[in-house]
Amino acid sequence: MTNSGEPTLRQLGEFPVIDRLVSDRRQPAGVSVGPGDDAAVLSTPDGRVVVTTDMLVEGRHFRLDWSAPQDVGRKAIAQNAADVESMGARCSAFVVGFGAPPDTPVSSVQELADGMWQEAGPLGAGIVGGDLVASPQWVVSVTALGDLGGRAPVLRSGARAGSVVAVAGELGRSGAGYLLWNKGIGGFEELRGWHLVPRPPYGQGSAAAEVGAQAMTDVSDGLLADLGHIAEGSGVTIDLMTDALAPDVDAVAAAAAAAGVDPLDLVLSGGEDHALVACFPGAVPAGWRVIGTVADGAPEVLVGGRPWAGSAGWQSFD
Amino acid sequence: MTNSGEPTLRQLGEFPVIDRLVSDRRQPAGVSVGPGDDAAVLSTPDGRVVVTTDMLVEGRHFRLDWSAPQDVGRKAIAQNAADVESMGARCSAFVVGFGAPPDTPVSSVQELADGMWQEAGPLGAGIVGGDLVASPQWVVSVTALGDLGGRAPVLRSGARAGSVVAVAGELGRSGAGYLLWNKGIGGFEELRGWHLVPRPPYGQGSAAAEVGAQAMTDVSDGLLADLGHIAEGSGVTIDLMTDALAPDVDAVAAAAAAAGVDPLDLVLSGGEDHALVACFPGAVPAGWRVIGTVADGAPEVLVGGRPWAGSAGWQSFD
Numbered sequence: 175m176t177n178s179g180e181p182t183l184r185q186l187g188e189f190p191v192i193d194r195l196v197s198d199r200r201q202p203a204g205v206s207v208g209p210g211d212d213a214a215v216l217s218t219p220d221g222r223v224v225v226t227t228d229m230l231v232e233g234r235h236f237r238l239d240w241s242a243p244q245d246v247g248r249k250a251i252a253q254n255a256a257d258v259e260s261m262g263a264r265c266s267a268f269v270v271g272f273g274a275p276p277d278t279p280v281s282s283v284q285e286l287a288d289g290m291w292q293e294a295g296p297l298g299a300g301i302v303g304g305d306l307v308a309s310p311q312w313v314v315s316v317t318a319l320g321d322l323g324g325r326a327p328v329l330r331s332g333a334r335a336g337s338v339v340a341v342a343g344e345l346g347r348s349g350a351g352y353l354l355w356n357k358g359i360g361g362f363e364e365l366r367g368w369h370l371v372p373r374p375p376y377g378q379g380s381a382a383a384e385v386g387a388q389a390m391t392d393v394s395d396g397l398l399a400d401l402g403h404i405a406e407g408s409g410v411t412i413d414l415m416t417d418a419l420a421p422d423v424d425a426v427a428a429a430a431a432a433a434g435v436d437p438l439d440l441v442l443s444g445g446e447d448h449a450l451v452a453c454f455p456g457a458v459p460a461g462w463r464v465i466g467t468v469a470d471g472a473p474e475v476l477v478g479g480r481p482w483a484g485s486a487g488w489q490s491f492d
Numbered sequence: 493m494t495n496s497g498e499p500t501l502r503q504l505g506e507f508p509v510i511d512r513l514v515s516d517r518r519q520p521a522g523v524s525v526g527p528g529d530d531a532a533v534l535s536t537p538d539g540r541v542v543v544t545t546d547m548l549v550e551g552r553h554f555r556l557d558w559s560a561p562q563d564v565g566r567k568a569i570a571q572n573a574a575d576v577e578s579m580g581a582r583c584s585a586f587v588v589g590f591g592a593p594p595d596t597p598v599s600s601v602q603e604l605a606d607g608m609w610q611e612a613g614p615l616g617a618g619i620v621g622g623d624l625v626a627s628p629q630w631v632v633s634v635t636a637l638g639d640l641g642g643r644a645p646v647l648r649s650g651a652r653a654g655s656v657v658a659v660a661g662e663l664g665r666s667g668a669g670y671l672l673w674n675k676g677i678g679g680f681e682e683l684r685g686w687h688l689v690p691r692p693p694y695g696q697g698s699a700a701a702e703v704g705a706q707a708m709t710d711v712s713d714g715l716l717a718d719l720g721h722i723a724e725g726s727g728v729t730i731d732l733m734t735d736a737l738a739p740d741v742d743a744v745a746a747a748a749a750a751a752g753v754d755p756l757d758l759v760l761s762g763g764e765d766h767a768l769v770a771c772f773p774g775a776v777p778a779g780w781r782v783i784g785t786v787a788d789g790a791p792e793v794l795v796g797g798r799p800w801a802g803s804a805g806w807q808s809f810d
Contacts, residue, residue: 188808206540207645210725212575212709213544213638215645218536222524225620226531227635229589231627257530271547271589271633276809302543305633308809309549315589315623315633317545320531327525327533391530407528490506491594491626 183283184276188306191280195287201300204266214302216267216319223266224320224327226257232312236370240355243282245370247289250314255297256374256392256448258320262328262383265299267319273309286314297376325383330407333389333453339412339466340458342378342450344368345397345419346437349444350426353433362429374448381459382452390452396443396487401451401466401475408453411471414442416478418465436484442477443485501601502594506624509598513605519618522584532620534585534637541584542638542645544575550630554688558673561600563688565607568632573615574692574710574766576638580646580701583617585637591627604632615694643701648725650706651771657730657784658776660696660768662686663715663737664755667762668744671751680747692766699777700770708770714761714805719769719784719793726771729789732760734796736783754802760795761803 183191196209207215228250230236236246251268258265270290274283283306290301299318351369354362374392382390389404397414405412416423422441430437453468474481501509514527525533546568548554554564569586576583588608592601601624608619617636669687672680692710700708707722715732723730734741740759748755771786792799 182809184809207579207647211645211647211649212578213542213581213636213645215540215542215579215640218539218541221536221539222533223536223541223637224531224533225585225587225635225637227587227589227621227633228623229591229625229627229631229633231591231625231631233628234626260530261525261533263531267543269543269545269635271545271635273547273549273631303545305546306808307547307549308552309547309631310551311628313547313549313591313627313631313633315545315547315631317543317587317589317635318531319541319543322533327529327531329525329529331529490624491500491502 180279180281182277182279183274186280191283192306194280194284199291199300201302202298205300205302209303216302218321220321220323222322224258224261224263224322225317226254227315227317228254229313229315241370243285244289246314247286248293248371250316251290251293252372252374253394253448254316254318258318259374259376259379260390260392260450261320262325262379262387262390263320263322264380265297265318266321267299267302268294269317270301270304271315272304273307273313275310276308323380328383328387328390330389330391330404333404333408333410333468335410335468335470337388337453337455337468338464339451339453339468340462340464342462343375343447345393345422345447345449346426346441346444348372348446349440350429353435354429357433359432365429372446372448375450375461378450378461382450385454385459387452387454390450393447393449393451394445396445397451398442398475398482399487404453405473405475409473411469411474411476412466413469413476413479414466418463439484442482443487445488498597498599500595500597501592504598509601510624512598512602517609517618519620520616523618523620527621534620536639538639538641540640542576542579542581542640543635544572545633545635546572547631547633559688561603562607564632565604566611566689568634569608569611570690570692571712571766572634572636576636577692577694577697578708578710578768579638580643580697580705580708581638581640582698583615583636584639585617585620586612587635588619588622589633590622591625591631593628594626641698646701646705646708648707648709648722651722651726651728651786652706653728653786653788655706655771655773655786656782657769657771657786658780658782660780661693661765663711663740663765663767664744664759664762666690666764667758668747671753672747675751677750683747690764690766693768693779696768696779700768703777705770705772708768711765711767711769712763714763715769716760716793716800717805722771723791723793727791729787729792729794730784731787731794731797732784736781757802760800761805763806
């Protein structure tokens with residue numbers, strides 16, 4: 175990133191940069207102390223708080239030649255928000271640790287923050303605090319807080335035989351987009367954008383909890399890998415119906431063909447879409463579609479009754 | 493860090509490593525969902541939650557040739573805990589994002605986690621969740637949650653003329669230790685250790701809030717810099733009495749002499765001790781000592797009635 179006369183983090187300094195980042199942001203009503211003190215204070219009317227954290231490292235989780243800073247900000251918020259959703263909660267606040275080289279233009283950091291607020295604002299949540307430090311590459315560490323609104327949290331361990339597995343949101347798009355970026359294949363703008371900024375089905379986590387979802391998670395490592403956590407946690411066998419995945423397969427088919435991969439493998443193994451998958455004992459809410467069933471048996475995820483021979487999903491240290 | 497036959501993060505993989513890190517840890521009673529799901533859930537009996545985050549980057553905030561992994565873990569928890577304390581709250585939980593190269597020995601990560609638990613456990617707080625990712629160097633991002641126990645948060649903006657400024661904990665030790673490490677000066681084991689693992693005066697934040705502290709912060713960037721935030725936030729002049737700082741000056745005098753610096757400058761400008769400084773309208777609690785006064789005037793911090801000509805404290809992007 176070149177510095178064409180704009181001030182850098184080194185030139186402006188930590189506190190003036192933070193002043194720029196936090197000014198003109200409207201905090202939700204529950205935030206009694208926002209940025210600018212040693213810590214933030216927010217109300218937790220439910221009497222409990224949900225908390226989760228994800229770290230994104232430049233070069234590993236995003237590339238600044240693919241993503242605009244705004245995209246990085248949106249993605250960092252979205253993937254944490256999806257974790258809160260998948261507990262059956264709603265996001266109330268975020269705190270952000272951000273590391274970047276001292277020669278980073280302040281405008282890039284403002285764009286990152288703009289992206290975070292764009293994603294968090296519609297959720298009714300604010301960025302209530304953070305830390306800004308020097309680092310050899312960008313590191314974005316987001317912690318999300320959420321409110322259960324009186325509901326029991328939906329864990330990974332509650333799935334029972336006889337239930338159905340359903341998904342809210344899309345599958346395979348981010349994985350397809352990643353392949354397009356990685357192989358330098360043009361076109362497919364929407365899929366390429368999907369990889370940079372996922373679109374979790376906000377609100378569907380609490381909707382699922384309201385109707386008694388037994389187990390839920392979000393698709394971050396890949397459908398098979400993430401449902402595998404539910405199968406393990408609940409001690410059940412999950413069987414997916416490939417027919418039910420046809421809309422996703424169709425949506426990525428052309429891109430998969432261009433990239434030379436199996437579209438169903440993309441749908442089953444592609445991560446970072448942050449769709450929600452849950453197990454329901456009865457009818458599923460609007461916006462959810464049934465893609466499989468839960469049965470007694472070894473803790474594994476089958477596809478059409480058989481183990482899947484394709485990709486295993488995202489591995490953190492490969 | 494060499495790998496002498498021990499498994500690395502790459503060899504063992506994300507989830508087996510996390511299993512090792514979270515097994516055999518005892519979570520406090522308020523944690524209803526701990527590590528292993530998409531998010532943790534903890535009770536917030538006060539109806540509010542305090543939240544703060546700090547990011548530590550290898551080479552910038554710690555060095556693995558100075559600090560053992562355990563020291564890094566303790567420091568990361570301690571500096572976040574001090575921020576919670578300085579609101580007048582008590583720590584209830586931490587979440588941790590950790591990035592490290594794939595060839596990092598798993599045992600080093602376990603030692604880091606051990607250090608975190610050593611520091612968090614006595615506070616009655618647990619590490620309730622986290623994220624483990626690949627990064628070119630170690631990055632430790634901690635978010636601390638705290639409980640106000642019915643008290644009003646103590647901000648930086650409440651100091652009023654006529655009050656006294658008092659400190660709990662020690663000053664200048666970490667700064668002295670840093671100089672000793674940096675200049676390769678041997679001996680002074682306690683000061684060198686203080687730089688690696690600060691010792692915040694746990695419990696004194698809520699004690700200060702109980703007796704009506706008007707404003708409080710912790711000394712992370714240096715006494716003058718951090719009191720400067722209170723002077724700015726409150727619109728007051730703070731005047732420090734050098735005589736009152738004599739115990740700290742004496743404690744670092746020999747090390748300052750060995751390093752060729754002014755011990756008073758170390759006490760006034762050295763950061764990372766995470767002592768608490770607060771303004772009180774009346775008597776100070778046990779464990780606090782008065783070091784200055786608050787007066788109407790320009791928002792600045794004086795020493796014996798005059799501006800200090802020494803160091804300005806820690807700068808994040810220098």
